[in-house]
Amino acid sequence: MRNVDYRGVLRGVYLRAIESLGALRSEHAIELLKDALYRGDWWAPSRTRTLRRTAAVALRHIGNREALQVLEEAAAGGSRGVRAAARAKKDPVTGLAAGTRRP
Secondary structure, three states, rough: OOOOOOOOHHHHHHHHHHHHHHOOOOOOHHHHHHHHOOOOOOOOHHHHHHHHHHHHHHHHHHHHHHHHHHHHHHHOOOOOOHHHHHHEEEEEOOEEEEEOOOO
């Protein structure tokens, strides 16, 4: 994941790999998804938004304490795009991401 270009012809492969990491729910996947969440290019806002949203959804799908902590930190201290991706689809009552359970 860290050595693959997420632009061009490999973009779809990269996004599917991110989704697969979320389905695996492994501890190692959290660091890779965190890297993907913070990745992006300022000159390609649409591509960057898609990349970050996909990573945030994968982290929510994992749903454990560490994954949710990554999202909380991103929502509090990331760039504007990172914060937006991390905050999307949170439950207004519990503050947790939609579809997740309490840690």
